[in-house]
Amino acid sequence: MSDRQKTLLLTGASRGIGHATVRKFNREGWRVITCSRHPFPEQCPWGGGAENHVEIDLSDPADTINAVGLIQEKAGGYLDALVNNAGISPKGPNGERLSTLNTDLRDWGHVFHVNFFASVVLARGLMDELAAAKGSVVNVTSIAGSRVHPFAGAAYATSKAALAALTREMAHDFGPLGVRVNAIAPGEVKTAILSPGTEKIVDQLPLRRLGQPEEVADVIYFLCSDASSYISGTEIEVNGGQHV
Numbered sequence: 001m002s003d004r005q006k007t008l009l010l011t012g013a014s015r016g017i018g019h020a021t022v023r024k025f026n027r028e029g030w031r032v033i034t035c036s037r038h039p040f041p042e043q044c045p046w047g048g049g050a051e052n053h054v055e056i057d058l059s060d061p062a063d064t065i066n067a068v069g070l071i072q073e074k075a076g077g078y079l080d081a082l083v084n085n086a087g088i089s090p091k092g093p094n095g096e097r098l099s100t101l102n103t104d105l106r107d108w109g110h111v112f113h114v115n116f117f118a119s120v121v122l123a124r125g126l127m128d129e130l131a132a133a134k135g136s137v138v139n140v141t142s143i144a145g146s147r148v149h150p151f152a153g154a155a156y157a158t159s160k161a162a163l164a165a166l167t168r169e170m171a172h173d174f175g176p177l178g179v180r181v182n183a184i185a186p187g188e189v190k191t192a193i194l195s196p197g198t199e200k201i202v203d204q205l206p207l208r209r210l211g212q213p214e215e216v217a218d219v220i221y222f223l224c225s226d227a228s229s230y231i232s233g234t235e236i237e238v239n240g241g242q243h244v
């Protein structure tokens with residue numbers, strides 16, 4: 001084992017759970033290659049700065065495939081972790097839940113490109129770097145992947161269920177390369193993705209409070225660290241007991 005600095009590639013790094021994850025891995029001494037649709041903000045003290053940032057629109061398959069080469073260049077042969085965190089949860093024009101009856105198929109496809117296919121493209125494209133580092137992949141799913149949720153739409157829920165199934169399949173396929181693959185399924189975490197009315201759900205939760213992005217980032221870090229060296233193919237619920 002060399003004393004090479006560990007490297008994380010993180011999607012959806014600009015806000016919420018992703019931003020808390022950048023801060024956690026930075027504190028632990030990792031280099032973080034960040035991805036989002038926007039340029040790296042000059043004033044941001046976190047992450048590795050603009051030279052470790054990749055602008056990608058994950059809803060565009062060609063853009064995502066093309067970005068793999070640039071990420072490989074930045075990774076320099078080793079990737080210790082890939083965290084597929086970017087996700088979208090579209091609502092109707094008045095903020096209402098989109099169901100199986102009224103979700104436009106193009107919107108459904110858009111959600112699947114960001115929430116599901118991008119994870120496959122990145123993991124497969126970076127397989128050699130992950131294998132070289134005996135790295136770890138973490139897919140960020142959702143409680144909505146396993147039950148109907150009052151605010152999360154059908155496209156979002158099915159994309160997260162597919163991502164949980166992908167985690168199982170990837171754990172099987174990447175395991176022989178020494179790469180572990182796990183998922184974390186957040187419940188109600190205080191970020192911009194939450195809908196008005198979430199307070200009513202929170203009142204019913206065993207822990208009676210929202211989760212903080214930092215509490216999710218800590219679990220992501222655990223799954224990328226040696227503390228979880230024999231865990232693969234697992235989905236960890238991070239939801240204050242919401243699933244019971």
Ligand SMILES: NC(=O)c1ccc[n+]([C@@H]2O[C@H](COP(=O)([O-])OP(=O)(O)OC[C@H]3O[C@@H](n4cnc5c(N)ncnc54)[C@H](OP(=O)(O)O)[C@@H]3O)[C@@H](O)[C@H]2O)c1
Nearest residue numbers: 012014015016017036037058059086087142188189191193
């Ligand atoms: N918060 C919760 O309660 C909760 C619950 C269950 C699951 N989750 C999951 O946790 C993950 C993070 O959620 P969050 O609450 O932190 O979300 P958020 O605050 O809305 O942030 C979403 C992130 O995804 C990126 N993103 C969105 N569309 C993109 C695209 N087309 N291409 C590239 N990047 C894109 C955004 O970056 P840019 O806008 O800069 O591109 C942003 O960094 C998501 O997968 C979400 O489904 C969250």
